[in-house]
Amino acid sequence: MTFTDRRDYIRQTYATETAAQKKARESLTDPNDQISIHPEDGRFLQCLIHLAKVKTIVEIGTLGGYSALWMADALPDDGLLTTIEYDPRRAAIARDNTKHEKKIKIIEGDALTVLPQLSQDGPFDMAFIDADKLQYGHYLDWAEENIRKDGLIICDNAFLFDAVWKDGPVDRVRETARRIMRDVNTRLADPEKYHAILLPTVEGMAVAQKRF
Ligand SMILES: C[S@@+](CC[C@H](N)C(=O)[O-])C[C@H]1O[C@@H](n2cnc3c(N)ncnc32)[C@H](O)[C@@H]1O
Numbered sequence: 001m002t003f004t005d006r007r008d009y010i011r012q013t014y015a016t017e018t019a020a021q022k023k024a025r026e027s028l029t030d031p032n033d034q035i036s037i038h039p040e041d042g043r044f045l046q047c048l049i050h051l052a053k054v055k056t057i058v059e060i061g062t063l064g065g066y067s068a069l070w071m072a073d074a075l076p077d078d079g080l081l082t083t084i085e086y087d088p089r090r091a092a093i094a095r096d097n098t099k100h101e102k103k104i105k106i107i108e109g110d111a112l113t114v115l116p117q118l119s120q121d122g123p124f125d126m127a128f129i130d131a132d133k134l135q136y137g138h139y140l141d142w143a144e145e146n147i148r149k150d151g152l153i154i155c156d157n158a159f160l161f162d163a164v165w166k167d168g169p170v171d172r173v174r175e176t177a178r179r180i181m182r183d184v185n186t187r188l189a190d191p192e193k194y195h196a197i198l199l200p201t202v203e204g205m206a207v208a209q210k211r212f
Contacts, residue, residue: 009038021066
């Protein structure tokens with residue numbers, strides 16, 4: 001049995017897409033847009049949302065709204081997912097893909113500018129960090145301030161395309177990004193501050209519950 005066999009089995013049995021999720025994934029035809037989470041990641045996020053009774057989520061990095069649709073499906077009727085996307089083309093695709101979902105609010109803009117403005121609506125129950133890797137440290141700083149005690153901070157791509165544990169140069173990964181991702185993982189792994197683990201998903205997903 002290979003990793004792909006396992007992944008396919010999990011997708012088929014536990015992580016079937018809704019029609020809206022499938023349509024959102026298929027709407028991303030540009031090769032540069034093939035960077036959404038995977039269905040099993042979406043289902044895992046839903047389980048976390050149910051287990052931790054999450055009602056409010058801030059997502060950094062919307063793309064076409066695929067992960068937002070997965071997460072919003074797990075929120076209660078009065079829940080809200082606010083998701084930030086700075087690329088106008090992608091934000092427009094996401095608005096179209098999520099137009100029937102009242103629990104998703106898309107903010108078009110740079111997360112570094114939008115997040116401080118969002119703080120007034122917090123604290124939030126969960127942050128899903130899935131945008132530019134060079135800013136992960138800043139996103140974690142924001143989440144540490146604005147996610148409530150016992151809330152969740154999730155970082156996707158925590159393997160940094162398999163560069164995080166390597167020492168030499170890795171194609172298309174900047175050394176600064178590797179330093180930042182290692183620092184983020186070290187911060188989340190602090191047992192005094194978080195109950196956390198880096199899960200071996202395709203991209204690596206760091207999952208942390210805040211203890212302070
Ligand atoms: C990996 S994709 C997000 C995928 C999405 N979460 C999903 O799984 O469906 C990262 C997105 O973050 C956006 N992004 C990158 N830097 C950003 C920033 N500083 N502010 C807002 N969005 C940003 C990119 O344009 C891209 O669409």
